[in-house]
Amino acid sequence: MNIQEMIKNKFPNVIIFSEKIETNNQLVEILDYLKHTPELSFDILLSIIAIDYSEYIELIYPLVSTYLNERINISIKINSEVHSVIGIYSSAYFDECEIYDLFGVNFIGNNNLKRLFMPSTWIGHPLRKNYELKDERLSWNG
Amino acid sequence: MKGYLGMDKMCLNLGPQHPSTHGVLRLILELDGEKVLSAEPDVGYLHRGLEKMAESKNYIQYLPMVDRVDYLSGFFYSYAFCNAVEILNHIQVPEYANYIRVMLLELNRIASHLLWLGTYLLDLGAISPMFYTFREREDIVTYFEKVTGQRLMYNYFTFGGVRHTDIYLNEVKNIVEKIYFKVDEYESLITDNPIFISRTKDIGVISKKKALDWGLTGPNLRASGILQDYRMNTPMYDDIEYDIVMSSEGDCYSRYIVRIYEIRESVSIINQCLEYLTTIELPNIECSRVPILNNPVGEIYSFVEAPRGLTMCYLNSVGEDTPYRVKWRTGSFYSTQILKEVLKGVNLSDVMAIYGSLDVVLPEVDR
Numbered sequence: 001m002n003i004q005e006m007i008k009n010k011f012p013n014v015i016i017f018s019e020k021i022e023t024n025n026q027l028v029e030i031l032d033y034l035k036h037t038p039e040l041s042f043d044i045l046l047s048i049i050a051i052d053y054s055e056y057i058e059l060i061y062p063l064v065s066t067y068l069n070e071r072i073n074i075s076i077k078i079n080s081e082v083h084s085v086i087g088i089y090s091s092a093y094f095d096e097c098e099i100y101d102l103f104g105v106n107f108i109g110n111n112n113l114k115r116l117f118m119p120s121t122w123i124g125h126p127l128r129k130n131y132e133l134k135d136e137r138l139s140w141n142g
Numbered sequence: 143m144k145g146y147l148g149m150d151k152m153c154l155n156l157g158p159q160h161p162s163t164h165g166v167l168r169l170i171l172e173l174d175g176e177k178v179l180s181a182e183p184d185v186g187y188l189h190r191g192l193e194k195m196a197e198s199k200n201y202i203q204y205l206p207m208v209d210r211v212d213y214l215s216g217f218f219y220s221y222a223f224c225n226a227v228e229i230l231n232h233i234q235v236p237e238y239a240n241y242i243r244v245m246l247l248e249l250n251r252i253a254s255h256l257l258w259l260g261t262y263l264l265d266l267g268a269i270s271p272m273f274y275t276f277r278e279r280e281d282i283v284t285y286f287e288k289v290t291g292q293r294l295m296y297n298y299f300t301f302g303g304v305r306h307t308d309i310y311l312n313e314v315k316n317i318v319e320k321i322y323f324k325v326d327e328y329e330s331l332i333t334d335n336p337i338f339i340s341r342t343k344d345i346g347v348i349s350k351k352k353a354l355d356w357g358l359t360g361p362n363l364r365a366s367g368i369l370q371d372y373r374m375n376t377p378m379y380d381d382i383e384y385d386i387v388m389s390s391e392g393d394c395y396s397r398y399i400v401r402i403y404e405i406r407e408s409v410s411i412i413n414q415c416l417e418y419l420t421t422i423e424l425p426n427i428e429c430s431r432v433p434i435l436n437n438p439v440g441e442i443y444s445f446v447e448a449p450r451g452l453t454m455c456y457l458n459s460v461g462e463d464t465p466y467r468v469k470w471r472t473g474s475f476y477s478t479q480i481l482k483e484v485l486k487g488v489n490l491s492d493v494m495a496i497y498g499s500l501d502v503v504l505p506e507v508d509r
């Protein structure tokens with residue numbers, strides 16, 4: 001049985017695309033299942049990719065299994081909030097801070113969210129498509 | 143707030159202008175005497191917005207920019223981006239160009255590892271290895287300058303191949319012959335050196351589980367005893383034989399051993415490329431034309447095994463002439479993050495030994 005079928009059996013609500021598997025609310029459960037099932041053991045979370053499609057933000061979680069030498073992408077569409085996965089993959093902490101900083105997404109359960117790249121006084125989230133360049137509220141643009 | 147020995151705990155700011163941080167990393171250390179209680183890496187001093195820039199530049203305009211993600215291994219990032227665009231537009235890369243790419247990537251890997259070796263030993267207080275490694279690195283960088291016109295930011299790979307085929311194979315042959323023997327020289331200086339061993343052995347041990355959990359890749363992960371090398375999944379490397387170097391201890395010393403042996407493996411890969419490139423007749427291209435890019439709608443994940451870990455270029459196209467979103471996943475980002483975990487409970491004098499061994503380059507973290 002291949003990986004996509006296994007996930008489909010366990011979580012019937014997922015939508016399977018060729019490159020990614022989309023879920024609407026079971027993100028934490030799916031990642032937990034993928035990491036802790038011995039025959040899958042997707043043990044590395046490569047990154048978290050955020051894409052701003054104006055109506056919604058899509059988050060993609062690319063995972064790598066060193067045991068199977070396989071890769072899989074889990075995606076979720078959100079408005080501005082999603083559950084944090086630092087309980088499953090510790091490496092997600094910096095990624096979540098980065099997305100919080102550049103996209104303004106709030107990760108529920110990650111209590112130490114901070115602006116990773118921009119100064120803490122920065123206004124706005126630069127990678128959002130509606131981000132205003134030359135914002136006059138920032139003193140150096142005024 | 144009293145610590146051990148009844149002394150006050152101290153908060154120490156290491157960096158951002160510390161000479162051993164190889165860039166601008168700020169570490170906020172909480173100290174009890176000389177023991178580190180907690181460490182908090184603070185990054186972002188080199189944030190240039192490379193991902194935002196991609197959204198306003200077209201593909202060809204963005205190409206010179208990607209070398210700047212990491213100035214020590216520019217070829218890898220250029221390759222990752224070119225590869226993503228090639229997959230998106232279904233462009234076939236000719237075989238000779240693939241071999242030239244592999245040869246230059248591996249030369250770049252050697253140059254990057256040599257610079258790491260010199261500066262790491264410098265961090266530990268040994269001055270002379272720096273001059274030895276920079277001597278050999280200079281040959282490689284001079285060769286790159288001759289071929290690409292630049293010493294660090296090459297902009298030589300292009301969509302569908304390489305810019306020109308004027309690549310002076312004889313010089314490569316001389317360089318790798320020399321390096322193969324010089325690696326033995328470094329090893330005779332460093333590997334059995336009792337001071338080096340006592341500074342690095344059993345220091346900064348990262349267990350298998352911890353390494354995976356914190357997303358380490360590349361030589362750092364292989365030093366913890368996990369077989370993970372994306373070259374195995376890269377079609378470009380299919381006809382090339384090489385060994386994957388692994389070590390099981392996960393301490394600073396094994397990270398050194400892995401990198402030293404990787405230099406030897408790279409030399410063997412370059413020799414195989416040279417063998418191929420000297421037998422065929424290279425087409426005489428003075429300036430390659432970029433193929434027409436249609437940029438269909440699609441999401442592309444392009445991977446390359448860079449010297450500092452697995453690098454991913456995520457490219458999202460919605461059919462316009464600029465990318466909709468580009469995301470860089472770099473190895474150093476995760477090597478910096480793990481400091482939070484590894485530095486807990488170590489001596490202050492070991493902080494730089496551990497940090498140096500992870501081979502972090504800060505522009506890659508901040509992008």
